[in-house]
Amino acid sequence: MMSLQDELTPLMTANVDAGTVKGLTILTAGVFVVGEMAGSGVLALPKAVVDTGWFGIVMIILCAISSAYTAIILGRCWIILQNRFPLYREHVPYPYPAIGYEAFGNPGKYIVSFCVLFTLFGVSTVFLLIASENIQSLFTGGISFCAWLPIIAAVLCPFTWLGTPKDFWLVCFLIIKTIIKFHSLDLIMTP
Numbered sequence: 471m472m473s474l475q476d477e478l479t480p481l482m483t484a485n486v487d488a489g490t491v492k493g494l495t496i497l498t499a500g501v502f503v504v505g506e507m508a509g510s511g512v513l514a515l516p517k518a519v520v521d522t523g524w525f526g527i528v529m530i531i532l533c534a535i536s537s538a539y540t541a542i543i544l545g546r547c548w549i550i551l552q553n554r555f556p557l558y559r560e561h562v563p564y565p566y567p568a569i570g571y572e573a574f575g576n577p578g579k580y581i582v583s584f585c586v587l588f589t590l591f592g593v594s595t596v597f598l599l600i601a602s603e604n605i606q607s608l609f610t611g612g613i614s615f616c617a618w619l620p621i622i623a624a625v626l627c628p629f630t631w632l633g634t635p636k637d638f639w640l641v642c643f644l645i646i647k648t649i650i651k652f653h654s655l656d657l658i659m660t661p
Contacts, residue, residue: 515530563634566582567583605618
């Protein structure tokens, strides 16, 4: 049980032993964030801004603020879990469902798991569609958009078998290099 003094300790100075936690390094996590933001941002952001005008810029700023606030709240929740439950001081493969479980029990865990999986499915579907459309526009050799979709899915499927991001961090470096190269060659179309 935590004392009142423990409850009043600021979250950022809470005593959590980071030496026992296994996971991504700051550099690897940063590379993943840069790869994600550069990849999806370079592909989708210019057209989205042109289509929405000034309202789109306001929406981007509001979404960025909302994402930053949500990240801070989730970080604080995780620190609270680590302080209250020693089980979470070790590596936890599914931290969001763990937060949901400790907040609302099994229903919270299941709802959070569903939301995470639904989001991952939706995002991967959108990226497959964007990739198929882009490859079809590059290769005008008669292969349709619908035919490219299973080809791209089959090529990307083995990467999903690698497990955790620390198993394929090199792929992120290659993606960032490819995006920079395509952008320098003006192969990424901007409006």
